[in-house]
Amino acid sequence: MKNSILLSTNLPGIELFIRGKVRDVYELGDELLIVATDRISAFDYVLGSGIPDKGRVLTQLSRFWFEHLRSIVNHHLISTEVGDFPDQVRPFRDQLAGRSMLVRRTEMIPVECVARGFLSGSGWKEYQASGSVCGIRLPAHLKESSKLPTPIFTPAVKAKSGHDENIAFDRFASIVGDRPRAEALRDLTLKLYATAAAYAESRGIIIADTKFEFGLLRGKILLIDECLTSDSSRFWPKEGYREGGPQASFDKQYVRDYLESIRWNKQPPAPALPEEVTLATRAKYLEAFQLLTGGDLAKSATP
Numbered sequence: 207m208k209n210s211i212l213l214s215t216n217l218p219g220i221e222l223f224i225r226g227k228v229r230d231v232y233e234l235g236d237e238l239l240i241v242a243t244d245r246i247s248a249f250d251y252v253l254g255s256g257i258p259d260k261g262r263v264l265t266q267l268s269r270f271w272f273e274h275l276r277s278i279v280n281h282h283l284i285s286t287e288v289g290d291f292p293d294q295v296r297p298f299r300d301q302l303a304g305r306s307m308l309v310r311r312t313e314m315i316p317v318e319c320v321a322r323g324f325l326s327g328s329g330w331k332e333y334q335a336s337g338s339v340c341g342i343r344l345p346a347h348l349k350e351s352s353k354l355p356t357p358i359f360t361p362a363v364k365a366k367s368g369h370d371e372n373i374a375f376d377r378f379a380s381i382v383g384d385r386p387r388a389e390a391l392r393d394l395t396l397k398l399y400a401t402a403a404a405y406a407e408s409r410g411i412i413i414a415d416t417k418f419e420f421g422l423l424r425g426k427i428l429l430i431d432e433c434l435t436s437d438s439s440r441f442w443p444k445e446g447y448r449e450g451g452p453q454a455s456f457d458k459q460y461v462r463d464y465l466e467s468i469r470w471n472k473q474p475p476a477p478a479l480p481e482e483v484t485l486a487t488r489a490k491y492l493e494a495f496q497l498l499t500g501g502d503l504a505k506s507a508t509p
Contacts, residue, residue, distance in 0.1 A: 211244045211256045212305070217298050227252050228264070228437065234292055234308070237284065241306045242432075246479075246487070248461050249470075254478035261305035263491045263503060264435045268307070270499045271433040274405065275398055281429040282309040282421065312421025312428055316363070317381055318370065319391055321399030323357040324414035325350065326440055326453075328372060341374035349450045351414070351442075357399055359392045362417070387427075391420060394427065402434050409497050411456065412447055414440035436491050456494035460487050 215230040223231040223238060227247040232239040242261035245252050265286060272281040285291070285308050288299045295302065322329050322339065329339045330350050338344060340360040348354075361378040362370040373381075379388035395418055403413045416439035419431040432438050441456035452459075464483045470476075479487070495503050 211258050212261060212301060213243055213245055213256050215241050215243065215298075215301050217295065217301070220295060220298075228261070229432075232295070234295070236311050237292075238309050238311050239291065239295060239302075239306060240309055240431075241302060243305075246458060246461060248458060248465055248476075249472045251472070251474060251476040253461070253476045255484060257484055257488050257491065259488060259503065260491055263495050264432055264437060265305045265307060266501070266503060267435050267495050267498065268433045270501075271402065272429065275401060275429070275433070278397055278401060279394055279427065279429045281433070282312055282423075284308045284310060309430070310423055310428065312423045312430055314419070314421045314430065315382060315391070317373075317378055318362045318417045318419060319395040320360045320362055320372075320415060320417045321357050321395050322360055322415040323354055323399065323403055324412070324440075324442075325352045325354060326414050328370070329360060329415070332372060340372045341376075351447075351451060351453050352449045357396055357403075359395055361392075390427065394420075398429070406441070406498060407444060410444045411494065411497055412442040412444050412453075414442055414453070416440070436494050441494050456490045456497075458487065460490060 217232060221233045223233045228243055228245050230241045230243060242264045244256035244258060244260045246257050246260060247253065269283065269286050272283045286306065288296060288302050288306070291308050325333055325348050332339050333344055333348065337346065339358060342358050345355065360372050362372050363381070364370060375388070375392070379385045382388040382391065398418060399413070399416060402416070406413045413434070416434055418429060418433065421428050421430040436457040439457060440459070442453040443456070447453060461479065461483065464479065465477070468477070492503055495501065
């Protein structure tokens with residue numbers, strides 16, 4: 207199944223823990239097996255078609271960042287090599303190779319820790335309405351895509367509607383249940399963002415914003431889930447950046463723009479993507495991977 211679109215996994219005899227919008231997660235005792243499919247979501251719905259090689263890009267890019275940021279925080283990743291996985295999952299190599307992570311199981315902190323260095327997306331909308339983002343007052347007269355004077359921490363939770371909801375720090379602390387831990391997570395998020403953003407800029411990419419997820423293992427904070435991918439971040443090409451409007455991107459904003467252009471009502475059933483949008487999105491994911499890591503996933507990817 208390598209080099210083809212994988213929309214869903216099927217591992218008979220392995221207990222499915224959760225099937226998310228993109229990832230299928232399986233239980234393996236104190237460990238989890240996270241498989242990134244080629245599904246793509248937008249506006250909180252999984253679309254009717256996938257993006258070739260997307261799961262492989264997400265997995266390999268996460269692996270790169272976990273290791274790159276290891277000096278700042280430990281992570282949950284054990285291995286991305288099927289040969290290192292437990293014996294019972296190795297027969298499913300065709301579904302797992304290149305797109306799966308064996309990870310330590312943690313107690314997940316149920317808040318997305320978002321860092322923003324630029325004003326875009328929901329942050330831009332909130333700023334237009336109130337002059338602030340997550341209760342953080344920002345300077346007047348900023349424009350869409352403006353670089354912020356300093357990066358800000360804007361945590362988010364899933365609202366009842368299923369959409370992400372930006373929340374103020376006090377609510378974040380109440381969810382975490384421990385204000386010192388909340389402050390540690392905020393500071394850790396901003397440090398990870400600053401380190402990643404500086405590296406990415408040296409490779410020609412602006413990380414406008416990104417979300418991190420954390421878990422607890424024996425009281426220690428670990429970086430979990432995915433990390434600084436085109437699904438969890440806004441990646442803009444540094445060349446051509448101009449504040450005052452939307453930016454070209456290496457993420458799924460291209461898909462969002464297409465869906466807006468066809469006036470989809472953002473209700474099920476979610477549409478499939480035409481071939482030209484699918485292939486252009488795939489190319490953007492692969493280009494971001496190549497720029498950030500120096501690797502060329504496309505050499506073994508579906509043409």
